[in-house]
Amino acid sequence: MDYKYIEQLLERYWACETSVEEEQILRAFFRQKEVPAHLLPYKSLFAYEDAAADLHLGEDFDERILAQVERPSVKARRLPMRRRMMPLFKAAAVVAVMLSLGTVAQHSFDRSRQTDYNYDAYQDTYTDPQSAYGTVSEALQIVSESFQKSQVHDSDSVADTAPKQAVQ
Amino acid sequence: MQAINFRNDILPLKDKLFRLALRITMNRAEAEDVVQETMLRVWGRRDEWEGMESVEAYCLTVCRNLAIDRSQLKESQNEELTESNANTPDSADPYSLCVRNEQMALIHRLISGLPEKQRTILQLRDVEGKSYKEIADIVGVSEEQVKVNLFRARQKIKQQYTEINDYGL
Numbered sequence: 061m062d063y064k065y066i067e068q069l070l071e072r073y074w075a076c077e078t079s080v081e082e083e084q085i086l087r088a089f090f091r092q093k094e095v096p097a098h099l100l101p102y103k104s105l106f107a108y109e110d111a112a113a114d115l116h117l118g119e120d121f122d123e124r125i126l127a128q129v130e131r132p133s134v135k136a137r138r139l140p141m142r143r144r145m146m147p148l149f150k151a152a153a154v155v156a157v158m159l160s161l162g163t164v165a166q167h168s169f170d171r172s173r174q175t176d177y178n179y180d181a182y183q184d185t186y187t188d189p190q191s192a193y194g195t196v197s198e199a200l201q202i203v204s205e206s207f208q209k210s211q212v213h214d215s216d217s218v219a220d221t222a223p224k225q226a227v228q
Numbered sequence: 229m230q231a232i233n234f235r236n237d238i239l240p241l242k243d244k245l246f247r248l249a250l251r252i253t254m255n256r257a258e259a260e261d262v263v264q265e266t267m268l269r270v271w272g273r274r275d276e277w278e279g280m281e282s283v284e285a286y287c288l289t290v291c292r293n294l295a296i297d298r299s300q301l302k303e304s305q306n307e308e309l310t311e312s313n314a315n316t317p318d319s320a321d322p323y324s325l326c327v328r329n330e331q332m333a334l335i336h337r338l339i340s341g342l343p344e345k346q347r348t349i350l351q352l353r354d355v356e357g358k359s360y361k362e363i364a365d366i367v368g369v370s371e372e373q374v375k376v377n378l379f380r381a382r383q384k385i386k387q388q389y390t391e392i393n394d395y396g397l
Contacts, residue, residue: 076379104331
């Protein structure tokens with residue numbers, strides 16, 4: 061059998077000129093049982109490389125790695141100030157709504173006690189027109205008296221201050 | 229582009245990462261730690277997966293850097309050669325699985341004697357079957373540099389290997 065090709069390949073192998081495919085051919089050649097005597101020394105070299113390619117990690121390695129890798133990771137999330145204050149804003153909004161609702165409710169309850177400007181709804185309190193007239197004129201008398209009193213008092217105080225200013 | 233899934237796309241890389249880490253740290257337990265840390269790092273940057281050219285290359289780069297860090301850290305805390313350490317049984321050797329006979333052990337020793345960069349490149353090329361471009365991406369050097377390093381590594385292995393075989397040195 062002609063081993064020229066193999067020898068040639070081997071030469072180029074030592075010179076690092078072989079391609080990956082050609083090295084595969086060499087490897088396959090040295091893998092067979094019968095190798096010519098002059099090439100025999102190299103057999104164990106390639107056999108060693110084959111053996112070195114057959115090293116494996118144990119099966120439990122996968123589980124160990126996956127246990128570390130696939131455990132749920134808790135990631136810290138960066139919250140902007142606005143997001144962080146959101147609950148406070150919400151609470152404040154709720155308080156504001158409650159307050160305004162309260163005010164509105166209070167307002168509507170108070171309305172019953174407020175002055176009614178609808179004169180048509182007024183009801184008569186006196187049956188006798190004469191006594192009603194008397195009461196009204198009495199009331200008006202009191203009002204006019206107090207007006208007069210305050211007028212006199214005002215003109216007095218003006219008269220009190222005017223001469224003082226003149227002196228000064 | 230299809231979405232990258234950790235379970236389907238990243239996790240299956242574990243053996244590749246493990247072999248690379250093992251090649252650099254030369255300690256099985258350390259290598260396993262490195263792979264685990266690599267996975268977690270890559271997971272931590274899952275938002276950036278979509279923008280990456282190759283997640284695999286990224287994983288390998290991270291793995292290599294972590295492994296180098298580890299081995300440098302380890303170098304400064306080498307164990308003392310005391311009586312108790314000298315008697316540790318051979319079966320605890322992390323490579324006992326792949327080193328099956330004398331020849332294998334010899335090759336393993338030769339490769340372990342290479343500088344880290346050459347070791348890494350040899351591992352990626354001859355064991356994982358990566359192209360020069362991929363290796364350049366992972367290691368972070370030019371394709372030319374990858375070739376130069378690979379050439380030196382292969383030459384050294386070949387030379388030492390034939391010397392020992394021919395003369396029994």
